[in-house]
Amino acid sequence: MKLKLTNCIRQATVLSGFAILFTSAAHSQPAEPVNLTTEEVVALIKGKSISTENTRWGSVRLQFKEDGALYGNNNGGSDSGKWRVVEGKLCLEWRRWDYEGCGVVRKVGSEVQHLWPNGSVHFVYRP
Secondary structure: HHHHHHHHHHHHHHHHHHHHHHHHHHHHHOOOOOEEOOHHHHHHHHEEEEEEOOOOEHHHHHHEEOOOOOEEEEEEEEEEEEEEEEOOOOEEEEEEOOOEEEEEEEEEOOOEEOOOOOOEEEEEOOO
16 A cells, blocks of 8 residues: 555656646747737827837937827937838838838837838837
């Protein structure tokens, strides 16, 4: 009887270990990207200033004015331009900085990503 009980305890311990392992693996899966709608993008940025991490220029502070004016600041200087949202894509037009076009805005886990028109990440925002 004692041997059967010991074997049961061992099996329960092994099964518990597998359950923890599989649960941890399931939680470490990257979140699936979800594209935001036009309304969600507008609600996220219109009239707001946000701090972003840009894939080319590092930390960039962006101001999205309610009238469509756009201002940006980073360690290398500042620029201005215009913004609008078309079919869920955030369109930026800068005077000097190297970005003009419309990119998808998507939520991936706890962060929001703006993509270059070619689909690569332009900047990340963590609300």
